[in-house]
Amino acid sequence: xxxxxxxxxxxxxxxxxxxxxxxxxxxxxxxxxxxxxxxxxxxxxxxxxxxxxxxxxxxxxxxxxxxxxxxxxxxxxxxxxxxxxxxxxxxxxxxxxxxxxxxxxxxxxxxxxxxxxxxxxxxxxxxxxxxxxxxxxxxxxxxxxxxxxxxxxxxxxxxxxxxxxxxxxxxxxxxxxxxxxxxxxxxxxxxxxxxxxxxxxxxxxxxxxxxxxxxxxxxxxxxxxxxxxxxxxxxxxxxxxxxxxxxxxxxxxxxxxxxxxxxxxxxxxxxxxxxxxxxxxxxxxxxxxxxxxxxxxxxxxxxxxxxxxxxxxxxxxxxxxxxxxxxxxxxxxxxxxxxxxxxxxxxxxxxxxxxxxxxxxxxxxxxxxxxxxxxxxxxxxxxxxxxxxxxxxxxxxxxxxxxxxxxxxxxxxxxxxxxxxxxxxxxxxxxxxxxxxxxxxxxxxxxxx
Numbered sequence: 001x002x003x004x005x006x007x008x009x010x011x012x013x014x015x016x017x018x019x020x021x022x023x024x025x026x027x028x029x030x031x032x033x034x035x036x037x038x039x040x041x042x043x044x045x046x047x048x049x050x051x052x053x054x055x056x057x058x059x060x061x062x063x064x065x066x067x068x069x070x071x072x073x074x075x076x077x078x079x080x081x082x083x084x085x086x087x088x089x090x091x092x093x094x095x096x097x098x099x100x101x102x103x104x105x106x107x108x109x110x111x112x113x114x115x116x117x118x119x120x121x122x123x124x125x126x127x128x129x130x131x132x133x134x135x136x137x138x139x140x141x142x143x144x145x146x147x148x149x150x151x152x153x154x155x156x157x158x159x160x161x162x163x164x165x166x167x168x169x170x171x172x173x174x175x176x177x178x179x180x181x182x183x184x185x186x187x188x189x190x191x192x193x194x195x196x197x198x199x200x201x202x203x204x205x206x207x208x209x210x211x212x213x214x215x216x217x218x219x220x221x222x223x224x225x226x227x228x229x230x231x232x233x234x235x236x237x238x239x240x241x242x243x244x245x246x247x248x249x250x251x252x253x254x255x256x257x258x259x260x261x262x263x264x265x266x267x268x269x270x271x272x273x274x275x276x277x278x279x280x281x282x283x284x285x286x287x288x289x290x291x292x293x294x295x296x297x298x299x300x301x302x303x304x305x306x307x308x309x310x311x312x313x314x315x316x317x318x319x320x321x322x323x324x325x326x327x328x329x330x331x332x333x334x335x336x337x338x339x340x341x342x343x344x345x346x347x348x349x350x351x352x353x354x355x356x357x358x359x360x361x362x363x364x365x366x367x368x369x370x371x372x373x374x375x376x377x378x379x380x381x382x383x384x385x386x387x388x389x390x391x392x393x394x395x396x397x398x399x400x401x402x403x404x405x406x407x408x409x410x411x412x413x414x415x416x417x418x419x420x421x422x423x424x425x426x427x428x429x430x431x432x433x434x435x436x437x438x439x440x441x442x443x444x445x446x447x448x449x
Contacts, residue, residue: 136160168329179293201318233259
């Protein structure tokens, strides 16, 4: 997810084609996919079964569209090779840039050349489910007990389970070790239960003194397509963006107001730079160039941070009423219209097994979604000490927040969050009026859905 573009690779049993791109770079560049992908606003499809390039193959093999870093591509190849050995079926991987995955899938669906399988973020599953694109898992009842509930709910509705929650990632606080020492912050919280309160976190940031005129204490990772991560604060405060039935906004929600006041104070107190707003520079970039001493960052960024040339550590996200963390990661799904749907679903079940998931997560530096995969057994190549903490942090991904970020219209909601948060973080409205600006924007999306 974090790696620069690479050339394509060809494999004996698994054909890997296309370009790999940085998920972080895409998130930092903008949220165009939030409005252009995911069924292009659910416009509907023909769902035939032609056998042209890019769609389901007529040689008995399965085609899967995905994005992938170098490590992920190798891990997917290993999955496909294992499936080939077990079943005799070849899985061809069509690797495209992260920003083009939904367009590639949508084009295949519209032209009757759909893939058999594709990789998709949790926040886009419901949009495809709503258009009857996805096949339901026939063995969902058997698999369910092995998965953590928050992730299982991300691919499940009242009609069934439409994919496997393949892995997750989430955010923690990364800290420049020298800045921590200079501020005298002492021993960092080492368990989720001991995480800083909001008050403690703000006090810690206040003790970090800028090392130069253009440096600051902190940057949150809510830029562009990551705008939804602001909802961590809302959920931590016991608030909601959407109503309990997910059909309207939770207007005047006290927790949302508390979260907005707290996060605006980060700007008002000059603890975070203005260019770390919702349409600003990626928080990880600001941390790497040492503009900020601390940042929220996902586990998939550790390889890049590790090459930054300075020592760093990590601790858990601050907590208020709740400990809460953002839902990252991806699902693997099968296409209902595939002529090889049965084999595609068998591949999903294969990928969902504990051994395969553990091997993939270790190779790709991501987190498992099964409760029976022991993170202590995973051989992470970069900062395994911190990956162990990220696994613990992922336990704070809460179902009430997951339900809000996997509604069918969430891509458009996220674009509204990006734009409205950018306005209110840097604007002069009082906090109540600023919250209304956000909820009015989200309400406009819900009225159109």
